[in-house]
Amino acid sequence: MKTCTxxxxxxxxxxxxxxxxxxxxxxxxxxxxxxxxxxKTEEYLDVVLKETSVALLDLMNDSYADYTKKKRYEWVQxxxxxxxxxxxxxxxxxxxxxxxxxxxxxxxxxxxxxxxxLQSQLEDLIRLVQGKIDKPxxxxxxxxxxxxxxxxxxxxxxxxxxxxxxxGFQWQAQLKAYYNTEKKDVDMHICDAxxxxxxxxxxxxxxxxxxxxxxxx
Numbered sequence: 635m636k637t638c639t640x641x642x643x644x645x646x647x648x649x650x651x652x653x654x655x656x657x658x659x660x661x662x663x664x665x666x667x668x669x670x671x672x673x674k675t676e677e678y679l680d681v682v683l684k685e686t687s688v689a690l691l692d693l694m695n696d697s698y699a700d701y702t703k704k705k706r707y708e709w710v711q712x713x714x715x716x717x718x719x720x721x722x723x724x725x726x727x728x729x730x731x732x733x734x735x736x737x738x739x740x741x742x743x744x745x746x747x748x749x750x751x752l753q754s755q756l757e758d759l760i761r762l763v764q765g766k767i768d769k770p771x772x773x774x775x776x777x778x779x780x781x782x783x784x785x786x787x788x789x790x791x792x793x794x795x796x797x798x799x800x801x802g803f804q805w806q807a808q809l810k811a812y813y814n815t816e817k818k819d820v821d822m823h824i825c826d827a828x829x830x831x832x833x834x835x836x837x838x839x840x841x842x843x844x845x846x847x848x849x850x851x
Contacts, residue, residue: 648672654686658837660770663715666692687833693718694833695818701726707758711767716774716838721820721831723778724811727752727785731792731805738798745793752786770838777841784844807849 639653639662648670654663666689671678697718701709713719734748741747759779763772788808791797797804810823811831820831842848 651682651685654682654689654835656835656837658839659716659773661716661838663689663693663835665689686835690715690718690833690835691819694721694820697722698725698813705758706755707762710759710762710775710778711771713774716770716777717836719774720777720781720841721811723781724809725813725820728810728812731789732800734789735792735798735800735805745789745798749786749789749793752782752789756782756786773838773840780841780843 639651639655650668650670651665652668653665655661656663663686665685667685669681669685671681693713693715697709697713697715700712701722703709704712710719713722730748730751734744737744756779759775759782763775763779767775792802792804795804799805806823806825808824812821812823813819814821817830822829822831
């Protein structure tokens with residue numbers, strides 16, 4: 635089960651929650667603000683869940699701001715949450731694809747260039763796992779490699795099928811993430827469904843291979 639790291643009150647009062655240790659993989663999520671576990675068990679556990687979501691939201695905003703300031707393979711290693719890493723990566727995949735879609739109005743090979751960019755990012759991650767990194771980081775990067783390979787394949791498919799507009803069905807059918815600058819949060823889109831990202835903590839576990847069949851499902 636997942637656990638909280640608690641700090642005992644020196645005066646004998648209620649303990650204070652400091653961070654959340656995931657049982658999925660190896661990862662620890664530091665709370666944005668420490669809080670005392672007051673009240674009944676069902677009451678303070680509800681607070682634990684809410685504060686965990688707040689910590690992920692804060693990490694997401696920090697990670698989003700850092701993404702363009704560093705090389706991507708460096709940014710991956712500096713992040714503190716695998717879940718947030720994959721979410722921000724998804725956001726910027728959507729940014730890149732839609733940016734190159736717009737550029738196809740002047741350059742018919744823009745989507746092909748997008749595929750090459752994604753391939754370059756994928757190769758950077760492959761070189762990273764070929765070096766010496768610890769187990770939690772290796773798990774995170776391997777998840778990114780899985781999703782990066784899928785992102786590259788979708789970009790290539792969009793080029794082959796001449797889907798050069800964000801409202802094209804082939805693109806709309808993909809699960810997409812967009813940063814909402816007003817709410818400082820993330821909107822998830824797929825077809826005509828729009829919803830906010832939920833921040834349910836997932837830890838640092840492996841991800842399944844993404845295939846055309848899992849896309850359809």
